[in-house]
Amino acid sequence: CLLFNEPMSAHTTFKIGGPADYLVMPTSFKEVSEIVALCQKYKVPVTILGNGSNVLVLDKGIRGVVLKFTDKLAYIKYENGILYAGTGAMLKDISKYSLRESLVGLEFAIGIPGSVGGAVFMNAGAYGGEMSQVVSAVTAITEDNKIKRFTREELNFGYRHSRFQESFSIILEIEFSLRLGNKNEIMTRMDDYTKKRESKQPVESASAGSMFKRPEGSYAGTLIEKSGLKGVRVGGAEVSLKHAGFIVNAGDATAQDVLDLIEKIKQTVYKKFQVRLMSEVRIIGEQ
Numbered sequence: 001c002l003l004f005n006e007p008m009s010a011h012t013t014f015k016i017g018g019p020a021d022y023l024v025m026p027t028s029f030k031e032v033s034e035i036v037a038l039c040q041k042y043k044v045p046v047t048i049l050g051n052g053s054n055v056l057v058l059d060k061g062i063r064g065v066v067l068k069f070t071d072k073l074a075y076i077k078y079e080n081g082i083l084y085a086g087t088g089a090m091l092k093d094i095s096k097y098s099l100r101e102s103l104v105g106l107e108f109a110i111g112i113p114g115s116v117g118g119a120v121f122m123n124a125g126a127y128g129g130e131m132s133q134v135v136s137a138v139t140a141i142t143e144d145n146k147i148k149r150f151t152r153e154e155l156n157f158g159y160r161h162s163r164f165q166e167s168f169s170i171i172l173e174i175e176f177s178l179r180l181g182n183k184n185e186i187m188t189r190m191d192d193y194t195k196k197r198e199s200k201q202p203v204e205s206a207s208a209g210s211m212f213k214r215p216e217g218s219y220a221g222t223l224i225e226k227s228g229l230k231g232v233r234v235g236g237a238e239v240s241l242k243h244a245g246f247i248v249n250a251g252d253a254t255a256q257d258v259l260d261l262i263e264k265i266k267q268t269v270y271k272k273f274q275v276r277l278m279s280e281v282r283i284i285g286e287q
Contacts, residue, residue: 001025008057008285011049011068013113015206016255017057018285020047020066027072029147029172036145036170039065047284048170050118051090054209058255060286067170069117078103082136083176087117091124094176099190104181105134107189111197113209117171121164122280123157127193132157136177141170160213160280202240205248211262212245213278220269220277221245227268234261256287 002024008017026032039046045064049055069088076085076097083103085094095110108129112119120138123131132155139149156163164171197203212220224230224244232239236253239261240246247261266277 006066008049008052008061008066011066012052012055012057012208013206014052014056014208014253014258015249016253016258018059018061018255020062020064022065023068024065025068025070029141032067032073032170032172033141033145033147035065035067036141040145046168048117048121050088050115050121051113053112053114054118054122054124054280055282055284056208056255056258058283058285058287062285069115073172074115081177083178085116085174085176087115087171087173089116090114091116091119095190098176098178099183099186102180102183102186103176103178104186105129105178106176107186107193110190110193111201111203116174120155120171120174121162122160122282123162124160127196130157131162134176134178135174137175138171139173139175140164141172143168147172200243202242202246202248205240205242205246205250207240207246207248208281210245211247211279211281212265213280215275215277218273218275219245223269223273223275223277224265227265227272229265229268232261232264234258234264237261239265255285259283259287 005019006023007019009015047062047066049066049068073086074088076089076094078101091109091112091114095106098106108127112124119131136152137149142148221244229239230244231241235257236251237257238248238250240248269277
């Protein structure tokens with residue numbers, strides 16, 4: 001599938017973002033490789049978009065080609081004790097699949113609104129779990145357009161970090177090593193995390209997820225709330241009344257509104273607590 005001049009607001013959980021020159025949805029590893037080769041040949045920039053969570057696309061949009069992985073690259077299968085997922089598979093679907101197979105380890109991911117490729121890229125986590133604890137290998141296209149399987153040791157996982165942030169590689173498939181467990185216990189943990197998330201986070205609002213990395217010794221949401229910023233708005237962007245660690249699109253917010261609000265939050269929190277907040281959300285595109 002190929003779309004021209006496609007608004008990114010239709011493809012991000014923030015519902016914000018200008019147009020991509022080309023939005024391409026490949027259906028196989030081979031297609032991805034061919035698209036990358038073509039883009040390299042004609043020096044066209046390539047941007048990878050997962051489910052569009054944890055990302056802010058700027059108002060002028062994205063030049064070149066945006067790759068979005070859906071359908072054929074969103075498979076989930078369990079073979080010989082390994083759970084395999086295509087890069088476009090949604091984390092919540094992988095969590096539900098692991099529950100059906102009575103596999104322990106992905107309970108934390110039940111409420112994370114992203115694709116597994118994006119989750120590996122960011123080493124996403126919640127409730128004490130993160131991707132680095134369960135991912136055993138990743139198959140990706142490297143900078144020189146070769147398909148390579150990276151072992152866990154090669155993934156350079158850190159807090160909200162993986163090797164894929166350091167070089168242009170495209171994640172294609174993820175392998176999980178999970179142990180068998182008690183289905184009822186797994187379901188109880190998932191239900192508990194879901195209730196916590198729904199009661200404390202603005203899941204009903206358009207957002208990119210948690211906006212800031214956790215500062216040492218504290219929580220971004222706590223510092224923002226103690227700075228009296230809950231509910232503060234810039235244009236259509238608002239600090240969530242439900243959880244101050246989230247910025248929500250309260251209606252027709254532009255990326256510039258969000259950037260201005262991020263800056264206001266950072267300055268206010270630093271003034272009050274001498275803590276420098278760092279954005280967790282990826283900011284891409286042209287301003």
